[in-house]
Amino acid sequence: MKKWMVSLLFTFLLSACNSQPTPVAEVVDDFEAERYLGKWYEIVRMPHSFEEGLQGVTAEYRLNGDGTLEVTNRGYHTQNEEWQTAIGLAEPVENMEAAYQVTFFWPFYGGYYVSWLGGDYQQAIVTSDSHEYFWFLSRSPDVSQADIDYALAKAHEWGYDIDQMIIVDHPAELRDAN
16 A cells, blocks of 8 residues: 555656746747846845845856856855755746746756746846745846836736745845855
């Protein structure tokens, strides 16, 4: 009986990992991956355990020769007083611009969709396959309240619970270290 349940669970997980993406929000048109590369500061996000207690969070994207992106997420854990880094791989979704399937732990993938770009690739909103994931990113850690309000309005429009959103702190002393 246990072998059957393990086999069923394994089959379910593999099929979930390979299913067609279903973004919460539409993805941007005319996306240029080369312009998206580089360092982004996380400004607003939904809470999740893998970023709990982190400040100064950044994501850096590098283009691989096969068209995939290497993703390096980094943040300072305030309680442990140390930097945490996670490196993942983003594979483009066929026939969808600005859409990727990202893994930090194979074979588990999650949808990563650039749903809004502003300021000539200076700001971005990233959504996923569920309302559990949302990121407002910027090339600079200093963002106006008007920009944050705009990102929250978009999140609300797309069905996110904006009361749960976290505004990420970027203390000056962490900016040069990251």
